[in-house]
Amino acid sequence: FKTQPFFYENISELEAYFVKKADEEQQSLVNKIRKVHGIALSHAIPLKDDIIKLYGSQIENTSTLYQTIRTNAAYKSIKIPMKATENGYQFDLNHRIFTEDVPYGLDIFIEIGKRLGQETPFLSELRAWISSIGLSYTESAVDYIPEDTFAYVRKQGIASYDTSSS
Numbered sequence: 001f002k003t004q005p006f007f008y009e010n011i012s013e014l015e016a017y018f019v020k021k022a023d024e025e026q027q028s029l030v031n032k033i034r035k036v037h038g039i040a041l042s043h044a045i046p047l048k049d050d051i052i053k054l055y056g057s058q059i060e061n062t063s064t065l066y067q068t069i070r071t072n073a074a075y076k077s078i079k080i081p082m083k084a085t086e087n088g089y090q091f092d093l094n095h096r097i098f099t100e101d102v103p104y105g106l107d108i109f110i111e112i113g114k115r116l117g118q119e120t121p122f123l124s125e126l127r128a129w130i131s132s133i134g135l136s137y138t139e140s141a142v143d144y145i146p147e148d149t150f151a152y153v154r155k156q157g158i159a160s161y162d163t164s165s166s
Contacts, residue, residue, distance in 0.1 A: 001089040004082050008075035016066035021122045023047040026109055032116050103140035111142045
């Protein structure tokens with residue numbers, strides 16, 4: 001890259017589509033947890049709705065996820081984490097987006113899908129791509145998930161936890 005792009009303002013429609021696909025798979029898992037295990041998860045709403053809920057009037061155009069992201073004033077001037085090199089910029093693979101969001105975010109959704117018996121083809125493909133560019137992790141949040149997660153959640157009374165009034 002000749003210049004360091006903005007993370008949100010420069011998002012393409014294709015990139016927004018990928019974010020939407022990931023969100024749809026996550027929402028599908030949330031809906032299955034609600035149905036099968038009776039856990040409310042009222043705070044687990046679609047990404048576009050969540051951004052609108054959080055930033056409301058700061059967003060110029062909420063017609064699509066793409067526009068919601070691009071026109072959110074709160075996201076202005078946030079740049080993609082990159083390192084300056086002699087030839088411009090390259091991704092900073094040591095940034096938390098790569099070191100935390102994958103092993104402690106993406107991996108959890110894929111594991112929950114496995115435990116629910118529900119495939120996560122897009123999330124799994126995204127994870128495979130991340131591995132293909134040379135990123136590997138020695139641990140992940142999956143290492144810390146109780147074996148019977150859903151029984152544990154119900155036992156702790158978390159199933160009825162509701163943040164919708166917050």
